[in-house]
Amino acid sequence: MMQSTGLDALTTDVPLAALLAGLPLAGVAAGLAFWGNARLLRGFCVAVAVGSLVAVGLVAGRFAATPLGLLPAAILPVVAAAALLGQPAHREHRLWWLETLVCLGLALGGLAGADIWQHACKAALVLVVMFLLMRQQTQFEPVAWWGMAALVVCLAGLLFVRSAGERLAPWVALAACVPLLPLVPFHGGYASSVARLPGSTAGFLAVALPLLGLHSAATLLGDLPAEMWIGIGWLALASAVWGALRALVQADFRRMVAFGGVSLLSLSWWFAASTSGPRLPAATVYVAGVALAAGGLLAAWQVVRSRYGDAIDPRGVGNLVAGMPRFATLFYVLGLAAMGLPPFGPLTGFMSQAMDLPLAAWGGLSVVLGVWLVPSFYVIGMVHRVLFGPERPELAQTDLVPPEVVALTAYVFMLAAVGIVPGGVLARTGPSTIATVVNDAACFEEATR
């Protein structure tokens, strides 16, 4: 298991994490000044997200030495901006935008921060999610106790990962990861966040939580015993099948996305178990791809909710293709990405990991392939229902407005970019100058052992 390493100390530090986390958080404080004008506030929040992207770009070289590289840190601000743009500038959404910025700041801090900083940021993010979930209960949806419990487990793992004894350490480290990169029975935190939280926040967390989970796994699970990986492998298979079955029977769109995410993201645990640890950067591509597909579908569904109310049931809309051709095109493309068609990230990541499998793992591959094909039923089924199902002529259809076009297009581009980006760009050892730093760091690590 990788504890506080010299590598981290060299390549990530407090000022970097503070900068990346602080910018969105400062944006939240500044955004209160625009509270009275929803349109301005949304514009400001988008600007803050874009500013975070610029900040990430400015320190891009520093990410080359982090476990997942630059990709997650570059994705998250874009996802935040897209999630914000995907919501109409309505006064009821103001708080959600600020919450999204808070989550963005903490997520970037979690990716960029050094040892204590990353755990602290992740723990803070988990706390925020728990708070939001507590606030989000309704008559038919009381507090999601399974989800809360999973997040408490995660929180405990993050808090005690540095201080746990050698015997408990692997379990604690695992506890810090599995609720974020979901694995049954600790999937509740992720599933509840995706299925219940309001628009832009859910869309953002659908991407951020798995990436943070993978980041934790890459950071903390390096020395996990082989027996534990075997158990994780079996659990991952069960989790993938269970998630797929749950997704299949969902009538609710967001729940379908949540359980579909649980199913597909569990596969990343199975791949990691097969190789005794996540194979980077293939795992990053896969998790980013699946997470982006989930986020994109949520953003697309947000378009429907904006028009017909947050509580709209998928059975309440149909044949949107007739009056919303732009939406139909982008929604369909996102659906194709989610079911794993080229050239999008999920397929690329899946194939990269599958090609890397040891021979012993091929027994489970049949189950994995089965799970991999299931989204072809439930995603396309849902997309067809919404786009081509029986029309409700009494519902007006308004096609995408420009900010929504930008938001959905951003998801499509990100999914495509993740899918076709050259491996060298994603490799932990990046361009020559960074490679030098990394090589130096490796030498330093070797020397200190």
Place this chain on the structure above:
Amino acid sequence: MKPLHFQSTKHPDLNADVQEATLVVSQYWPMRSFVHHNPLDHLRTLPFGEAVATSMRFLKTRGYLPSTTYRRYLASGRITREHLTAAVRPRVRAEHAVLAGRRVTHAEVLEACLTAGLCDPRFEPLAAHLPGGDEDRLDRLASRLAAAGVGQAETFTELATADRAALGVTGTLSAWCDALLGTRLVGEIDDQLVKWIGMFIDEGQAAYEMPNRGLGFYAAWKELATREWTTAGIIDARHKIAALPDDPGDALLEQLESLGVVQPRRRDYFALQMGPLQGWAAFLKWRSSTPTYAWQRANPVDLVQYLAVRLWYERELVHQACRKKLGITGRIDAADALMRDRPAEYGLRRRCVAGQLPGGFAREVDRLAAGPGDRWRDLATAHEREVLPRERDAARRGSARRLLGLAKAVGFDAGQVAESQPEELARVHAWIGEFPEVEHGPIWLEAFEAGYREPLLASLRTRVGAGVGDEAARQRPDSQSVYCIDVRSEPFRRNLESIGNHETFGFAGFFACFISYRAWDRHYDTEQYPVIVSAKNRVCEVPKSPSDPVVAAHQRGRALLHAGHELLHDLKENIVTPYITVESLGWFYGLPIVGKTLMPLLYSRFRSSLRQWIEPRIDTTVTIEPPADPAALAVLAHEHAHDTGTIERIGYTLDEQVATVTLALKMMGLTKNFARLVIFCGHGSTTDNNPFSAALDCGACGGNEGRGNARTLAGMGNNLVVRSRLREVGVDIPDDTWFLAAQMDTTTDQVSIEDVEDVPPSHRDALVRLRADLERATELNAQERCLTLPDVAELLSAGEIDYRRATTIVRRRSVDWSQVRPEWGLAGNAAFIIGRRALTRGLDLRGRTFLHSYDYREDPENNLLEVLLTAPQAVAQWINMEHYFSAADPLISGAGSKIYHNVVGRIGVMMGPWSDLQAGLPTQTVLSGDMPYHEPVRLLTVIEAPCSRIDALVAKHDILRHFYDNCWVHLVAYNPEDGDWHRYQPGGGWTMLPPGEESFSAPMSGS
């Protein structure tokens, strides 16, 4: 209506009910002889508006364009405000309200409803966040409406009460289950019926035919369905089917009893069962009414059998679903009791399936429906507490939005409207509510029709004002040509007349020859006359010189091609050989694919040349009289080897020839001043890969080419004995007049003259000149046509192609296998003008009018007009209505897009692999983009004849009373004796139309 022949004759009441129920569907002929028909023809005893409403009730069809489309016409000026105001006037009350301190009249509100779409039935969503503007104003106005008591939301009890009244009246039990349980029973039943009917009616397309078809549909189904592995998921289906009575009538009565359908609902219930597969039902109806049809004789099917099978599926599936999900039997009385006793559960389930519950409630309904327990009342209470108030708020916001729309439409300050008195707001709101959008269609239609009628009648009046003159006194024309009344003839006639001294006539394209026609090389006869009449004579196309060696070469080549075709077909369809066939011969298809795709015109020429090489062309003639030449008889005997006893019927007697020519010439008004060359020009079309090709051929010839009829009439006219007999009846044809037959290709505008080798040498020069003029007319027509084709018109206007290429373009389209719109066909038809050509000569009628030549002075007995009104007009009305409903409802009454069509059973097309039979016209025929190319308006008949004569015919014929009194056809008469124009009033009587009042308002209800 022809009587239908049902197998179940032992239940006369049942048969009568089925016969009555089938009134809601029309008949559908096999599309190889596409017959344009009025989809609501059997409802023409009802006023047009009522027939449309009846069709909407049973078949769920739309009878008018969407209001949004009409509003686009209003914006473009095609519908004028004046016409709209006139059309809405009968509904206006002399009332007003005061909004924002200003008077707003009832008329203004109704007009605003139409022009601004205020009655749009769309819901105000419960929590939409998309910015809509004016939010504060909307909230203020909504709160004032609340003070006035506006804002209703339907409770579950109200919903259940309304649905109880509708069950069995506007919806079947299977549809009720689908709406309540989210099942797909109607779809499942349709799938089963499409499967069985599709197999049963196959006319040679399937490689393996359904066994036992000779037993009839019901018996064949019963025999085979008991062998199915699974039947639509019905438990123990094999035993249940085996236990059914052998008689379809008994079975049908059993299903009715089981479903609880009792008199007097039975007939309506049958009619409702026609709706989901109305295309198939229409085809079966035609089969039932045509017992002599060979396939019907071999494989009898009727609608009693169809209903017996359909209702068996419904009974089993409904019982199964109701028992499993509701714990009740699948009967109408049980369903009624559920709605009465469990309104909360009913309402929640129903609204959940309809997608009208918020997500949380929907999930709770799913949970309650899936598990035990009875918390429906609690959930309903919660719904009443939480959702109904929100729905009322949303309804008020919707009303407020309408009032703001009204303010904008009538020019009020929207801000001040919100300050109006609540009771005034409520009154205006009530006016809007009393005028729902479903009632807008008839008003829009009247305004729409007026926009066409007014300029047409004004131009005709102008033409009359300029002086029609006595045509007989005019100089002898260079040629006279007679074209079909088809609307596509009008531009060609106009262009030809503009070139030289050519006189043209319009006449139904079968040229009064009611013939069964056997074209050379065909193995079957075609019925070359309107489908509403029957054949009198049989005419065959035979080689002109049977003993010519070329004929033998031709027959050898044909036999070779036929054998090759049969061999290839067998290789493709055999269970073993397709794989090896594709492997070995597949490459051979590369040439046609490349040729047809990249160089269609060149490939077409190459193919024709190749065919000509293998099968040399021969000169033919038609057997107007039974052939006496032994060689010709031998050829006929060979060609008709399978038609025992038919050769004797071939040809006309002399009396029949005289009668036919007399009738034709008198009806078209061609009895004097004959030119040296007179052409009878039939028409056909050339298209590739087009199942609807027959729809482009001559409707008057039963959806076939008119060449045979034209040759027959020309041949009779050139018969000197016939001419001499004609003189006895006052038709003196000069000796130097020669009748020619020709055929116009309506896709390429080319006219090919037949039998030119028979033209006397003295007429050759005239023929050369005529041909040159016809070619010039073809070019002009091609240019005109190109401007109407959207893809070509754009290129023309962009200057990318010049007008000279127009002819090439239209020819290329005719052989392009990927072209979904080779021509517009009869789209655009709107009027039928019966009168002398002088009425319309020189007018650009834009290819929208059927033109039938008629001179009332030649018809003192009124016989000819009687024929015209009861036959050609009826055909024109069918064509008009087919286009009308296909444009108004392209997906149900029309055939949808050609892109998805698949030919089934060689009798029609389905959408994709599995659907209702698409009985109407494809969208490519009636729509241009998302707007209609064919403007759906009812036929306007204009007759040049005294009103008294028309009255006599209307009184004599039911069909004419139905047309005019029920407003299926608008009738205008120009009385040449007093020079006035009159409009027929539904119910009888005439109103004079003074100049400038051509846009008369036509009441929808009729008499």
